[in-house]
Amino acid sequence: MAAEVVTVSRSTVIDAPLDAVWGVVRDFNDHDQWHPVVRTSYIENFLKADQVGAVRNFLLTGGERVREKLLTLSDREHSFRYTIVDADVPLQNYVAQVSLKPVTDGDRTFWSWSSKFQTPPGLEQEMAKLVAEGVYEAGFDAVRQRVQRTRQATQSTAVHDDSITAQPGSSMLITRFGGPEVFRSDKYSAPAPGPGQVRIRQHAVGVNFIDVYCRTGYFRALNPPAVPGLEAAGEIIDVGEGVTHLESGQRVGYACLPFGAYVSVRTMDAALVIPLPDGIDNITAAGGLLKGITADFLLHQVSPVSAGETVLVYAPAGGVGSLLCQWSNHLGATVIGATSNPEKIQPAREAGAHHVITPGKSSLVEQVLELTDGHGADVIFDAVGRDSFAQSVAALAERGHLVSYGQASGDIGVWDIGSLASKSATISRPNYAHYTDTREKVSAIAERLFKAIEQRIVRINVNHRFALEQAEEAHRLLQTGQTTGSTVLVCDHPV
């Protein structure tokens, strides 16, 4: 006897605007962040969470595995459908739909979550209850709490802003995901620093490619309207309770989460900011901290480079690439730069690359082997990703180390690690946050970086400056690949 089809439909109203709710539920890989029954979630095969066809793999709090595939996703209808591919729970032919609609009367959100499925005879009621209450209604409550908590946080900041202690300033925020035109200048107030916080009058803000990814929505890291940016420098206005290692008037910089650096005044956790020595000006710090810290931990912690080794650096004239060339050269390594742009050969040589290879008659692998008498590269710094990964592995020396620190050309995909055995190769995929998430880690890196800048081992070239209000123009230039070195936004502070 064929199992009956069970239909479950639940709906609710969330007291938050549609965009805020969609910002939470749209992410197909985010349920472990809010749904009480989902312990962990990941997307299989390195697909993006908004790629139709992506499969999410849930471990539920009860220990069950559930794999679900995204069938449809519509940012226009604010809806998606998904199906269970396989599960440790008796749900067959399960297809569910999540759909949001705006309640214009009161700027709220109507949310419906429904499904059809089959289950062995006798289990219909139990499974319908589990899905309706354990999954859908529990999800409604969790998102309601999450969205309303966020709103309260925003509101309490707003209240704070109105107090006499708020420091007025300006911000550049993105009004929605899109091109550089989505920037808008807005008033912004930094609240008085709470315990463990400092308030900073920012003089320069670093512009990085991650800001472009945040603006376009390629990284769903921001929920517009929101302020992007990870890096800035300036001076401390005042410090909160319990902050003893920093004082008013001191010059500081930072390069870390949370986003929100495109502002003229900002309140930050004191543990995240770095005191700047006299030899490092605000512009250099804002243009060099993120890239310099990255180059430092790649070269000194992820893969310590020593004299006599051969280092291959992709994008050797780029922000981090140029620092890797300069620093590896200083450490006594033979540096090979790899670029596809002939105009970048000269800047790469100036950065310290002994050899610069470009696509030509022979492949990158052949050119590396020729330059190293068949040895290969001992260390490869590769942020290109999909287009370079295979050749990087092939160009490694025996016991060589590939440091994959980005994927500008796209995700690398799935590789069989058995093939690394032919040369005992090792691969790292470092994450900035894990090298910079405590004051101790950041202090050690910053000390080494500042010394390297002051001793001219590395040079931070800030070649492009814009006013904070010109974030749109800065992004346009960065996107077209026409920048060299770093780009910063300069904040104006009327006296």
Added chain:
Amino acid sequence: MATVYTSSIIDAPAPRVWEALRDFNALPAWHPIVEDSRIEGHAASDQVGCIRAFRLSDGGFIRERLLALSDYDYCCVYAILESPMGVEDYIATLKLTPITDGDRTFAEWSAEFECDPNREAELVEQIGQAVFQAGFDALKQRFGG
């Protein structure tokens, strides 16, 4: 093409709200700006294709044809045949959806039409507020929402 979308929450179960709305001739009973209404040609008011002719409290005269009616989806679709508003190809949809949480009703009223581009913003505001939202406000009051 101009579009208007207005939605609201009525604090009563969808079948009850639908009872009040499904009668194509019942506008004067629940909508505050409609004075009187009749169905032309002795048709029934739930006969798809029927035409309602009604007068607004400001004296305006409107004729509308019922294009679709669904007791399954709690939905009705109609077109304006004649009105003083200056709209062409006007088609509107009124739809109710049950909200299981609290046994309430999600009500949506939307329209698409052509008009003089200079008057579009004004018409969208007028239809969205004075017609659709005013109707919802009356329903909310009636059903205690």
